[in-house]
Amino acid sequence: MTIQPGDRIPEVTLKHIDDGVQTIDTRTLFDGKKVVLFAVPGAFTPTCSEQHLPGFVQHFDDFRGRGIEVACMAVNDPFVMHAWGEDQHVPDGLMMLSDGNGDFARALGLEMDATGYGMGTRSKRFALYAEDGVVRQLHVESPGEFRVSSAEHVLAALA
Incomplete structure (x- = not known):
């Protein structure tokens, strides 16, 4: 079942590079904070590299100015993400x-199942906004689209 606004973020561990490979759990990532997490099907893929991540890079200070942390996630290894x-x-x-x-x-x-593209199981393209570990907004893209999970759309929805 898909997570919905009002639901608590599930407890899972993720990896990132910060002076080596580090593990971070979702409680540490989300609890007591305002966070926008956006997910892409894959690092270095066209829409992800040309539009999705660049939008959040461009508007990073706008989110931070509102006290919101920003995180990007993909089903890739931490070295690729870094x-x-x-x-x-x-x-x-x-x-x-x-x-x-x-x-x-x-x-x-x-x-999502991306085996038809040789990519195995991946994440759908989405953005969510959470406060203190609870989803407040969820923007999931239809297959092949990029509209509702953009930085600009998420910023407008937070206004």
Whole structure:
């Protein structure tokens, strides 16, 4: 079942690179904070690299100015996420999270089967806004689309 506004973020661990591979659990990531988490089907893929991540990089200060932390997640390993972040000039503070086995995407009910593209199980493209570990807004894209999970759309929805 897909997570909905009002639901608590499930407890899962993710990985990121910060002086080596680090593990972070979703409680640490979300509890006591305002967080926008956006997910992409894959690092270095066209829409993800040309539009989705760049929008959040461009508007990062707008989110931070509202006291909102920003995190990007994909079903990729932490080394790929780190390299992608460097390639995209991600600012300090925008976390590049690895959901390497798709555990978090599955726990959210937002996994997708991309085996037809040779990519296995991935995350759907989405953005969510959570306060203190509770989902307040959820923007899930239809297959092949990029509209409602953009930084601009999420900012407008927070207004």
